[in-house]
Amino acid sequence: MxxxxxxxxxxxxxxxxxxxxxxxxxxxxxxxxxxxxxxxxxxxxxxxxxxxxxxxxxxxxxxxxxxxxxxxxxxxxxxxxxxxxxxxxxxxxxxxxxxxxxxxxxxxxxxxxxxxxxxxxxxxxxxxxxxxxxxxxxxxxxxxxxxxxxxxxxxxILLADVGLLGLPNAGKSSLIRCISSARPRVADYPFTTLYPNLGVVRLSRDHSFVVADIPGIIEGAAEGAGLGLHFLKHLARTRLLLHVVDLAACEGQDPAEAVRQIERELAAYDDALIEKPRWLALNKVDLLEPVEAERRAEALLAALAWQGPVFRISALAGNGTAELTAAIMAWLETQRGAPAPAESHDEPAETPWHPLA
The missing domain is CATH 2.70.210.12 (GTP1/OBG domain)
Incomplete structure:
Protein backbone atom coordinates (compact mmCIF):
# COMPACT_ATOMS: atom_id res chain seq x y z
CA MET A 1 0.00 0.00 0.00
CA ILE A 157 -1.03 14.47 9.42
CA LEU A 158 -0.10 11.42 11.45
CA LEU A 159 -1.17 11.18 15.07
CA ALA A 160 1.74 10.09 17.25
CA ASP A 161 3.07 10.78 20.74
CA VAL A 162 6.75 10.80 19.78
CA GLY A 163 8.41 11.88 16.53
CA LEU A 164 11.84 10.63 15.47
CA LEU A 165 14.08 12.98 13.57
CA GLY A 166 17.66 13.06 12.47
CA LEU A 167 19.97 12.97 9.48
CA PRO A 168 19.76 10.11 6.97
CA ASN A 169 21.34 6.89 8.25
CA ALA A 170 21.22 8.01 11.88
CA GLY A 171 19.35 4.84 12.83
CA LYS A 172 15.75 6.04 13.21
CA SER A 173 14.24 3.11 11.34
CA SER A 174 16.40 0.65 13.28
CA LEU A 175 15.18 2.24 16.51
CA ILE A 176 11.51 1.99 15.65
CA ARG A 177 12.04 -1.64 14.63
CA CYS A 178 13.73 -2.32 17.94
CA ILE A 179 11.11 -0.78 20.24
CA SER A 180 7.92 -1.57 18.32
CA SER A 181 6.38 -4.09 15.94
CA ALA A 182 6.77 -1.77 12.93
CA ARG A 183 9.05 -3.13 10.22
CA PRO A 184 10.29 -0.27 8.05
CA ARG A 185 12.99 -0.86 5.50
CA VAL A 186 16.52 -0.80 6.92
CA ALA A 187 19.76 -0.84 4.93
CA ASP A 188 23.36 0.35 5.20
CA TYR A 189 22.85 3.38 2.96
CA PRO A 190 20.99 6.71 3.42
CA PHE A 191 17.38 7.46 2.46
CA THR A 192 15.98 3.97 2.97
CA THR A 193 12.91 5.58 4.59
CA LEU A 194 10.81 7.18 1.85
CA TYR A 195 7.55 7.68 3.75
CA PRO A 196 6.51 7.94 7.42
CA ASN A 197 6.13 4.84 9.57
CA LEU A 198 4.11 4.42 12.75
CA GLY A 199 4.93 1.97 15.51
CA VAL A 200 3.18 1.21 18.79
CA VAL A 201 5.58 0.85 21.72
CA ARG A 202 3.84 -1.34 24.30
CA LEU A 203 5.47 -1.54 27.72
CA SER A 204 2.53 -3.34 29.33
CA ARG A 205 -1.12 -4.01 28.69
CA ASP A 206 -2.14 -0.56 29.88
CA HIS A 207 0.96 1.44 28.95
CA SER A 208 1.83 2.19 25.34
CA PHE A 209 2.61 5.09 23.05
CA VAL A 210 2.96 5.68 19.32
CA VAL A 211 6.19 6.66 17.56
CA ALA A 212 6.40 8.26 14.10
CA ASP A 213 9.51 7.84 11.97
CA ILE A 214 9.87 10.30 9.09
CA PRO A 215 12.45 10.31 6.26
CA GLY A 216 15.84 11.74 7.10
CA ILE A 217 16.19 15.52 7.02
CA ILE A 218 18.99 17.10 5.01
CA GLU A 219 20.21 20.67 4.75
CA GLY A 220 17.66 22.82 2.94
CA ALA A 221 14.72 20.55 3.78
CA ALA A 222 12.61 23.53 4.89
CA GLU A 223 13.03 24.96 1.37
CA GLY A 224 12.13 21.68 -0.31
CA ALA A 225 15.41 19.75 -0.48
CA GLY A 226 15.09 16.00 -0.15
CA LEU A 227 11.98 14.54 1.46
CA GLY A 228 12.08 16.57 4.68
CA LEU A 229 9.76 19.39 3.63
CA HIS A 230 7.03 16.98 2.56
CA PHE A 231 7.05 15.06 5.85
CA LEU A 232 8.11 17.61 8.49
CA LYS A 233 4.41 18.42 8.95
CA HIS A 234 3.89 14.96 10.49
CA LEU A 235 5.80 16.14 13.57
CA ALA A 236 3.24 18.87 14.24
CA ARG A 237 0.96 16.80 16.49
CA THR A 238 3.62 14.94 18.44
CA ARG A 239 4.22 15.79 22.08
CA LEU A 240 7.90 14.89 22.11
CA LEU A 241 10.69 14.93 19.52
CA LEU A 242 13.39 12.28 19.86
CA HIS A 243 16.49 13.45 18.03
CA VAL A 244 18.58 10.44 16.94
CA VAL A 245 22.27 11.24 16.48
CA ASP A 246 24.91 8.95 14.96
CA LEU A 247 27.60 9.02 17.63
CA ALA A 248 29.86 6.73 15.61
CA ALA A 249 29.96 9.01 12.58
CA CYS A 250 33.11 8.78 10.48
CA GLU A 251 36.02 11.10 11.10
CA GLY A 252 35.39 14.53 9.66
CA GLN A 253 31.66 14.42 10.50
CA ASP A 254 30.75 16.54 13.50
CA PRO A 255 27.74 15.18 15.48
CA ALA A 256 27.20 18.61 17.05
CA GLU A 257 26.89 20.21 13.61
CA ALA A 258 24.46 17.47 12.62
CA VAL A 259 22.25 18.42 15.56
CA ARG A 260 22.46 22.13 14.72
CA GLN A 261 21.58 21.41 11.10
CA ILE A 262 18.36 19.70 12.14
CA GLU A 263 17.57 22.56 14.53
CA ARG A 264 17.97 25.09 11.72
CA GLU A 265 15.60 23.14 9.48
CA LEU A 266 12.97 22.82 12.23
CA ALA A 267 13.12 26.54 12.95
CA ALA A 268 12.96 27.44 9.25
CA TYR A 269 9.93 25.20 8.69
CA ASP A 270 7.88 26.07 11.77
CA ASP A 271 8.78 27.91 14.98
CA ALA A 272 6.39 25.65 16.90
CA LEU A 273 8.53 22.59 16.09
CA ILE A 274 11.73 23.97 17.55
CA GLU A 275 9.82 24.87 20.74
CA LYS A 276 8.62 21.30 21.30
CA PRO A 277 10.29 19.19 24.02
CA ARG A 278 13.25 17.41 22.42
CA TRP A 279 15.47 14.62 23.74
CA LEU A 280 18.75 13.32 22.38
CA ALA A 281 19.31 9.64 21.61
CA LEU A 282 23.02 9.05 20.93
CA ASN A 283 22.93 5.97 18.71
CA LYS A 284 25.45 3.32 17.60
CA VAL A 285 27.43 3.33 20.85
CA ASP A 286 28.05 -0.41 20.29
CA LEU A 287 30.40 0.49 17.42
CA LEU A 288 32.73 2.38 19.78
CA GLU A 289 34.85 1.46 22.75
CA PRO A 290 33.11 2.56 25.99
CA VAL A 291 35.78 5.16 26.73
CA GLU A 292 35.60 6.58 23.20
CA ALA A 293 31.80 6.61 23.25
CA GLU A 294 31.77 8.54 26.51
CA ARG A 295 34.39 10.98 25.23
CA ARG A 296 32.38 11.72 22.08
CA ALA A 297 29.15 12.08 24.04
CA GLU A 298 30.69 14.53 26.50
CA ALA A 299 32.21 16.57 23.66
CA LEU A 300 28.85 16.69 21.85
CA LEU A 301 26.90 17.81 24.91
CA ALA A 302 29.52 20.44 25.75
CA ALA A 303 29.48 21.80 22.18
CA LEU A 304 25.69 22.07 22.25
CA ALA A 305 25.46 23.23 25.87
CA TRP A 306 22.70 20.63 26.05
CA GLN A 307 20.47 20.74 29.12
CA GLY A 308 17.78 18.22 28.17
CA PRO A 309 17.58 14.44 28.64
CA VAL A 310 20.22 12.34 26.87
CA PHE A 311 20.26 8.59 26.25
CA ARG A 312 23.12 6.46 24.94
CA ILE A 313 21.64 3.62 22.90
CA SER A 314 22.26 1.05 20.23
CA ALA A 315 19.16 0.59 18.10
CA LEU A 316 20.66 -2.47 16.44
CA ALA A 317 21.74 -4.28 19.61
CA GLY A 318 18.95 -2.89 21.80
CA ASN A 319 21.31 -1.38 24.36
CA GLY A 320 19.65 1.37 26.40
CA THR A 321 16.34 1.20 24.53
CA ALA A 322 14.42 -0.19 27.53
CA GLU A 323 15.50 2.75 29.68
CA LEU A 324 14.64 5.15 26.84
CA THR A 325 11.11 3.83 26.31
CA ALA A 326 10.44 3.70 30.05
CA ALA A 327 11.49 7.33 30.43
CA ILE A 328 9.32 8.37 27.47
CA MET A 329 6.33 6.53 28.90
CA ALA A 330 6.80 8.16 32.30
CA TRP A 331 7.07 11.60 30.70
CA LEU A 332 3.99 11.05 28.55
CA GLU A 333 1.97 9.95 31.58
CA THR A 334 2.67 13.32 33.15
CA GLN A 335 1.54 15.04 29.95
CA ARG A 336 -1.72 13.13 29.39
CA GLY A 337 -3.83 15.87 30.92
CA ALA A 338 -1.94 18.65 29.14
CA PRO A 339 -3.47 20.43 26.10
CA ALA A 340 -2.73 18.94 22.71
CA PRO A 341 0.33 20.42 20.98
CA ALA A 342 -0.37 23.57 19.00
CA GLU A 343 -0.13 23.72 15.22
CA SER A 344 0.86 27.00 13.71
CA HIS A 345 -0.19 25.90 10.21
CA ASP A 346 -3.43 26.32 10.45
CA GLU A 347 -6.18 8.07 19.21
CA PRO A 348 -3.48 6.73 17.23
CA ALA A 349 -4.00 3.36 15.54
CA GLU A 350 -4.40 0.42 17.89
CA THR A 351 -2.08 -1.82 15.88
CA PRO A 352 1.39 -1.15 14.45
CA TRP A 353 1.34 0.21 10.94
CA HIS A 354 4.03 0.31 8.31
CA PRO A 355 2.82 1.20 4.82
CA LEU A 356 4.42 -0.64 1.94
CA ALA A 357 5.55 1.03 -1.23
Whole structure:
Protein backbone atom coordinates (compact mmCIF):
# COMPACT_ATOMS: atom_id res chain seq x y z
CA MET A 1 0.00 0.00 0.00
CA UNK A 2 1.49 3.31 -1.06
CA UNK A 3 1.56 6.12 1.49
CA UNK A 4 -0.16 9.27 0.19
CA UNK A 5 -0.73 12.18 2.56
CA UNK A 6 -2.06 14.95 0.28
CA UNK A 7 -4.68 14.84 -2.47
CA UNK A 8 -7.21 17.10 -4.20
CA UNK A 9 -10.78 15.94 -4.73
CA UNK A 10 -14.09 17.37 -5.97
CA UNK A 11 -17.27 16.98 -3.94
CA UNK A 12 -20.73 17.67 -5.33
CA UNK A 13 -23.85 17.74 -3.19
CA UNK A 14 -27.15 16.68 -4.74
CA UNK A 15 -29.50 19.25 -6.26
CA UNK A 16 -32.90 19.73 -4.70
CA UNK A 17 -35.84 18.17 -6.54
CA UNK A 18 -38.22 20.52 -8.40
CA UNK A 19 -41.78 21.15 -7.26
CA UNK A 20 -44.68 19.74 -9.26
CA UNK A 21 -47.55 21.54 -11.02
CA UNK A 22 -50.55 19.22 -10.85
CA UNK A 23 -54.32 19.42 -10.42
CA UNK A 24 -56.61 16.91 -8.81
CA UNK A 25 -58.75 15.17 -11.41
CA UNK A 26 -61.19 12.58 -10.13
CA UNK A 27 -64.62 11.44 -11.21
CA UNK A 28 -67.44 13.47 -9.69
CA UNK A 29 -64.99 16.09 -8.38
CA UNK A 30 -65.00 18.79 -11.09
CA UNK A 31 -63.09 21.34 -9.03
CA UNK A 32 -60.32 19.31 -7.45
CA UNK A 33 -57.78 22.12 -7.17
CA UNK A 34 -53.97 22.05 -7.15
CA UNK A 35 -52.20 19.02 -5.68
CA UNK A 36 -48.56 19.33 -6.82
CA UNK A 37 -46.08 18.19 -4.17
CA UNK A 38 -42.69 19.55 -3.17
CA UNK A 39 -39.44 18.06 -4.36
CA UNK A 40 -36.95 16.31 -2.10
CA UNK A 41 -33.81 17.85 -0.62
CA UNK A 42 -30.49 16.99 -2.23
CA UNK A 43 -28.03 14.78 -0.38
CA UNK A 44 -25.07 16.37 1.39
CA UNK A 45 -21.44 15.21 1.35
CA UNK A 46 -19.75 14.40 4.66
CA UNK A 47 -16.17 13.35 5.39
CA UNK A 48 -16.02 10.71 8.11
CA UNK A 49 -12.84 9.83 10.03
CA UNK A 50 -12.10 6.10 9.96
CA UNK A 51 -9.36 4.61 12.15
CA UNK A 52 -9.02 1.68 9.75
CA UNK A 53 -7.53 3.94 7.05
CA UNK A 54 -3.91 5.09 7.13
CA UNK A 55 -3.40 6.76 3.77
CA UNK A 56 -5.21 8.88 1.17
CA UNK A 57 -4.07 6.69 -1.71
CA UNK A 58 -7.62 5.71 -2.73
CA UNK A 59 -8.38 9.33 -3.62
CA UNK A 60 -5.65 9.30 -6.26
CA UNK A 61 -7.98 7.18 -8.40
CA UNK A 62 -11.39 8.34 -7.17
CA UNK A 63 -11.37 12.12 -7.18
CA UNK A 64 -15.03 12.94 -7.77
CA UNK A 65 -17.66 12.32 -5.09
CA UNK A 66 -21.29 13.15 -5.79
CA UNK A 67 -24.30 12.84 -3.47
CA UNK A 68 -27.73 11.80 -4.70
CA UNK A 69 -30.15 14.34 -6.22
CA UNK A 70 -33.54 14.94 -4.63
CA UNK A 71 -36.55 13.48 -6.45
CA UNK A 72 -39.03 15.81 -8.13
CA UNK A 73 -42.43 16.35 -6.55
CA UNK A 74 -45.49 14.49 -7.82
CA UNK A 75 -49.23 14.87 -8.02
CA UNK A 76 -51.63 14.06 -5.19
CA UNK A 77 -49.41 16.20 -2.95
CA UNK A 78 -46.69 13.59 -2.95
CA UNK A 79 -43.31 14.93 -1.99
CA UNK A 80 -40.21 13.69 -3.78
CA UNK A 81 -37.74 11.50 -1.92
CA UNK A 82 -34.72 13.29 -0.49
CA UNK A 83 -31.32 12.29 -1.85
CA UNK A 84 -29.06 10.13 0.30
CA UNK A 85 -26.14 11.79 2.00
CA UNK A 86 -22.73 10.65 0.81
CA UNK A 87 -20.27 9.60 3.52
CA UNK A 88 -16.65 9.69 2.34
CA UNK A 89 -14.24 7.84 4.63
CA UNK A 90 -10.87 9.46 5.36
CA UNK A 91 -8.06 8.59 7.81
CA UNK A 92 -8.07 10.01 11.31
CA UNK A 93 -5.86 13.10 11.32
CA UNK A 94 -7.07 14.49 7.99
CA UNK A 95 -7.20 18.25 7.59
CA UNK A 96 -9.57 19.69 4.99
CA UNK A 97 -9.04 22.88 2.97
CA UNK A 98 -11.04 24.65 0.29
CA UNK A 99 -8.79 24.50 -2.75
CA UNK A 100 -10.10 27.76 -4.24
CA UNK A 101 -9.88 29.98 -1.15
CA UNK A 102 -7.38 28.13 1.03
CA UNK A 103 -9.86 28.23 3.91
CA UNK A 104 -9.44 25.52 6.54
CA UNK A 105 -12.77 23.71 6.77
CA UNK A 106 -12.00 21.30 9.57
CA UNK A 107 -9.74 18.76 11.20
CA UNK A 108 -10.88 15.16 11.80
CA UNK A 109 -9.06 13.96 14.90
CA UNK A 110 -11.33 11.21 16.28
CA UNK A 111 -12.69 8.07 14.69
CA UNK A 112 -16.31 8.54 13.63
CA UNK A 113 -16.10 12.34 13.55
CA UNK A 114 -18.02 13.92 10.66
CA UNK A 115 -17.45 17.09 8.68
CA UNK A 116 -20.00 18.60 6.31
CA UNK A 117 -18.12 19.73 3.19
CA UNK A 118 -20.97 20.22 0.67
CA UNK A 119 -24.57 20.94 1.61
CA UNK A 120 -27.39 19.50 -0.47
CA UNK A 121 -29.78 21.75 -2.40
CA UNK A 122 -33.14 22.83 -0.94
CA UNK A 123 -36.30 21.28 -2.39
CA UNK A 124 -38.52 23.14 -4.83
CA UNK A 125 -42.15 23.96 -3.96
CA UNK A 126 -45.16 22.47 -5.69
CA UNK A 127 -48.15 24.49 -6.82
CA UNK A 128 -50.13 23.39 -3.76
CA UNK A 129 -48.04 25.85 -1.79
CA UNK A 130 -49.36 28.78 -3.84
CA UNK A 131 -53.09 28.24 -3.58
CA UNK A 132 -55.06 30.93 -1.85
CA UNK A 133 -58.50 32.51 -1.85
CA UNK A 134 -57.52 34.72 -4.77
CA UNK A 135 -55.39 32.16 -6.61
CA UNK A 136 -57.32 28.94 -6.69
CA UNK A 137 -55.54 27.41 -9.66
CA UNK A 138 -51.86 28.33 -9.30
CA UNK A 139 -49.63 27.15 -12.08
CA UNK A 140 -46.30 28.16 -10.59
CA UNK A 141 -43.74 26.02 -8.84
CA UNK A 142 -40.08 26.44 -8.00
CA UNK A 143 -37.07 24.35 -9.01
CA UNK A 144 -34.78 22.90 -6.38
CA UNK A 145 -31.64 24.84 -5.57
CA UNK A 146 -28.28 23.44 -6.73
CA UNK A 147 -26.14 21.56 -4.24
CA UNK A 148 -22.76 22.93 -3.27
CA UNK A 149 -19.74 22.08 -5.42
CA UNK A 150 -16.26 22.30 -3.97
CA UNK A 151 -12.68 21.49 -4.79
CA UNK A 152 -11.03 20.23 -1.61
CA UNK A 153 -7.47 19.57 -0.56
CA UNK A 154 -7.07 16.76 1.94
CA UNK A 155 -3.91 16.69 4.02
CA UNK A 156 -3.13 13.80 6.35
CA ILE A 157 -1.03 14.47 9.42
CA LEU A 158 -0.10 11.42 11.45
CA LEU A 159 -1.17 11.18 15.07
CA ALA A 160 1.74 10.09 17.25
CA ASP A 161 3.07 10.78 20.74
CA VAL A 162 6.75 10.80 19.78
CA GLY A 163 8.41 11.88 16.53
CA LEU A 164 11.84 10.63 15.47
CA LEU A 165 14.08 12.98 13.57
CA GLY A 166 17.66 13.06 12.47
CA LEU A 167 19.97 12.97 9.48
CA PRO A 168 19.76 10.11 6.97
CA ASN A 169 21.34 6.89 8.25
CA ALA A 170 21.22 8.01 11.88
CA GLY A 171 19.35 4.84 12.83
CA LYS A 172 15.75 6.04 13.21
CA SER A 173 14.24 3.11 11.34
CA SER A 174 16.40 0.65 13.28
CA LEU A 175 15.18 2.24 16.51
CA ILE A 176 11.51 1.99 15.65
CA ARG A 177 12.04 -1.64 14.63
CA CYS A 178 13.73 -2.32 17.94
CA ILE A 179 11.11 -0.78 20.24
CA SER A 180 7.92 -1.57 18.32
CA SER A 181 6.38 -4.09 15.94
CA ALA A 182 6.77 -1.77 12.93
CA ARG A 183 9.05 -3.13 10.22
CA PRO A 184 10.29 -0.27 8.05
CA ARG A 185 12.99 -0.86 5.50
CA VAL A 186 16.52 -0.80 6.92
CA ALA A 187 19.76 -0.84 4.93
CA ASP A 188 23.36 0.35 5.20
CA TYR A 189 22.85 3.38 2.96
CA PRO A 190 20.99 6.71 3.42
CA PHE A 191 17.38 7.46 2.46
CA THR A 192 15.98 3.97 2.97
CA THR A 193 12.91 5.58 4.59
CA LEU A 194 10.81 7.18 1.85
CA TYR A 195 7.55 7.68 3.75
CA PRO A 196 6.51 7.94 7.42
CA ASN A 197 6.13 4.84 9.57
CA LEU A 198 4.11 4.42 12.75
CA GLY A 199 4.93 1.97 15.51
CA VAL A 200 3.18 1.21 18.79
CA VAL A 201 5.58 0.85 21.72
CA ARG A 202 3.84 -1.34 24.30
CA LEU A 203 5.47 -1.54 27.72
CA SER A 204 2.53 -3.34 29.33
CA ARG A 205 -1.12 -4.01 28.69
CA ASP A 206 -2.14 -0.56 29.88
CA HIS A 207 0.96 1.44 28.95
CA SER A 208 1.83 2.19 25.34
CA PHE A 209 2.61 5.09 23.05
CA VAL A 210 2.96 5.68 19.32
CA VAL A 211 6.19 6.66 17.56
CA ALA A 212 6.40 8.26 14.10
CA ASP A 213 9.51 7.84 11.97
CA ILE A 214 9.87 10.30 9.09
CA PRO A 215 12.45 10.31 6.26
CA GLY A 216 15.84 11.74 7.10
CA ILE A 217 16.19 15.52 7.02
CA ILE A 218 18.99 17.10 5.01
CA GLU A 219 20.21 20.67 4.75
CA GLY A 220 17.66 22.82 2.94
CA ALA A 221 14.72 20.55 3.78
CA ALA A 222 12.61 23.53 4.89
CA GLU A 223 13.03 24.96 1.37
CA GLY A 224 12.13 21.68 -0.31
CA ALA A 225 15.41 19.75 -0.48
CA GLY A 226 15.09 16.00 -0.15
CA LEU A 227 11.98 14.54 1.46
CA GLY A 228 12.08 16.57 4.68
CA LEU A 229 9.76 19.39 3.63
CA HIS A 230 7.03 16.98 2.56
CA PHE A 231 7.05 15.06 5.85
CA LEU A 232 8.11 17.61 8.49
CA LYS A 233 4.41 18.42 8.95
CA HIS A 234 3.89 14.96 10.49
CA LEU A 235 5.80 16.14 13.57
CA ALA A 236 3.24 18.87 14.24
CA ARG A 237 0.96 16.80 16.49
CA THR A 238 3.62 14.94 18.44
CA ARG A 239 4.22 15.79 22.08
CA LEU A 240 7.90 14.89 22.11
CA LEU A 241 10.69 14.93 19.52
CA LEU A 242 13.39 12.28 19.86
CA HIS A 243 16.49 13.45 18.03
CA VAL A 244 18.58 10.44 16.94
CA VAL A 245 22.27 11.24 16.48
CA ASP A 246 24.91 8.95 14.96
CA LEU A 247 27.60 9.02 17.63
CA ALA A 248 29.86 6.73 15.61
CA ALA A 249 29.96 9.01 12.58
CA CYS A 250 33.11 8.78 10.48
CA GLU A 251 36.02 11.10 11.10
CA GLY A 252 35.39 14.53 9.66
CA GLN A 253 31.66 14.42 10.50
CA ASP A 254 30.75 16.54 13.50
CA PRO A 255 27.74 15.18 15.48
CA ALA A 256 27.20 18.61 17.05
CA GLU A 257 26.89 20.21 13.61
CA ALA A 258 24.46 17.47 12.62
CA VAL A 259 22.25 18.42 15.56
CA ARG A 260 22.46 22.13 14.72
CA GLN A 261 21.58 21.41 11.10
CA ILE A 262 18.36 19.70 12.14
CA GLU A 263 17.57 22.56 14.53
CA ARG A 264 17.97 25.09 11.72
CA GLU A 265 15.60 23.14 9.48
CA LEU A 266 12.97 22.82 12.23
CA ALA A 267 13.12 26.54 12.95
CA ALA A 268 12.96 27.44 9.25
CA TYR A 269 9.93 25.20 8.69
CA ASP A 270 7.88 26.07 11.77
CA ASP A 271 8.78 27.91 14.98
CA ALA A 272 6.39 25.65 16.90
CA LEU A 273 8.53 22.59 16.09
CA ILE A 274 11.73 23.97 17.55
CA GLU A 275 9.82 24.87 20.74
CA LYS A 276 8.62 21.30 21.30
CA PRO A 277 10.29 19.19 24.02
CA ARG A 278 13.25 17.41 22.42
CA TRP A 279 15.47 14.62 23.74
CA LEU A 280 18.75 13.32 22.38
CA ALA A 281 19.31 9.64 21.61
CA LEU A 282 23.02 9.05 20.93
CA ASN A 283 22.93 5.97 18.71
CA LYS A 284 25.45 3.32 17.60
CA VAL A 285 27.43 3.33 20.85
CA ASP A 286 28.05 -0.41 20.29
CA LEU A 287 30.40 0.49 17.42
CA LEU A 288 32.73 2.38 19.78
CA GLU A 289 34.85 1.46 22.75
CA PRO A 290 33.11 2.56 25.99
CA VAL A 291 35.78 5.16 26.73
CA GLU A 292 35.60 6.58 23.20
CA ALA A 293 31.80 6.61 23.25
CA GLU A 294 31.77 8.54 26.51
CA ARG A 295 34.39 10.98 25.23
CA ARG A 296 32.38 11.72 22.08
CA ALA A 297 29.15 12.08 24.04
CA GLU A 298 30.69 14.53 26.50
CA ALA A 299 32.21 16.57 23.66
CA LEU A 300 28.85 16.69 21.85
CA LEU A 301 26.90 17.81 24.91
CA ALA A 302 29.52 20.44 25.75
CA ALA A 303 29.48 21.80 22.18
CA LEU A 304 25.69 22.07 22.25
CA ALA A 305 25.46 23.23 25.87
CA TRP A 306 22.70 20.63 26.05
CA GLN A 307 20.47 20.74 29.12
CA GLY A 308 17.78 18.22 28.17
CA PRO A 309 17.58 14.44 28.64
CA VAL A 310 20.22 12.34 26.87
CA PHE A 311 20.26 8.59 26.25
CA ARG A 312 23.12 6.46 24.94
CA ILE A 313 21.64 3.62 22.90
CA SER A 314 22.26 1.05 20.23
CA ALA A 315 19.16 0.59 18.10
CA LEU A 316 20.66 -2.47 16.44
CA ALA A 317 21.74 -4.28 19.61
CA GLY A 318 18.95 -2.89 21.80
CA ASN A 319 21.31 -1.38 24.36
CA GLY A 320 19.65 1.37 26.40
CA THR A 321 16.34 1.20 24.53
CA ALA A 322 14.42 -0.19 27.53
CA GLU A 323 15.50 2.75 29.68
CA LEU A 324 14.64 5.15 26.84
CA THR A 325 11.11 3.83 26.31
CA ALA A 326 10.44 3.70 30.05
CA ALA A 327 11.49 7.33 30.43
CA ILE A 328 9.32 8.37 27.47
CA MET A 329 6.33 6.53 28.90
CA ALA A 330 6.80 8.16 32.30
CA TRP A 331 7.07 11.60 30.70
CA LEU A 332 3.99 11.05 28.55
CA GLU A 333 1.97 9.95 31.58
CA THR A 334 2.67 13.32 33.15
CA GLN A 335 1.54 15.04 29.95
CA ARG A 336 -1.72 13.13 29.39
CA GLY A 337 -3.83 15.87 30.92
CA ALA A 338 -1.94 18.65 29.14
CA PRO A 339 -3.47 20.43 26.10
CA ALA A 340 -2.73 18.94 22.71
CA PRO A 341 0.33 20.42 20.98
CA ALA A 342 -0.37 23.57 19.00
CA GLU A 343 -0.13 23.72 15.22
CA SER A 344 0.86 27.00 13.71
CA HIS A 345 -0.19 25.90 10.21
CA ASP A 346 -3.43 26.32 10.45
CA GLU A 347 -6.18 8.07 19.21
CA PRO A 348 -3.48 6.73 17.23
CA ALA A 349 -4.00 3.36 15.54
CA GLU A 350 -4.40 0.42 17.89
CA THR A 351 -2.08 -1.82 15.88
CA PRO A 352 1.39 -1.15 14.45
CA TRP A 353 1.34 0.21 10.94
CA HIS A 354 4.03 0.31 8.31
CA PRO A 355 2.82 1.20 4.82
CA LEU A 356 4.42 -0.64 1.94
CA ALA A 357 5.55 1.03 -1.23
Missing amino acids: KFVDEVSIRVEAGDGGSGCVSFRREKYIPKGGPDGGDGGDGGSVYLVADSNLNTLVDFRYDRRHRAERGQNGMGRERRGRSGKDLLVRVPVGTRVFDEATGEALGDLLESGERLLVARGGFHGLGNTRYKSSVNRAPRQSTPGTPGERRELRLEL
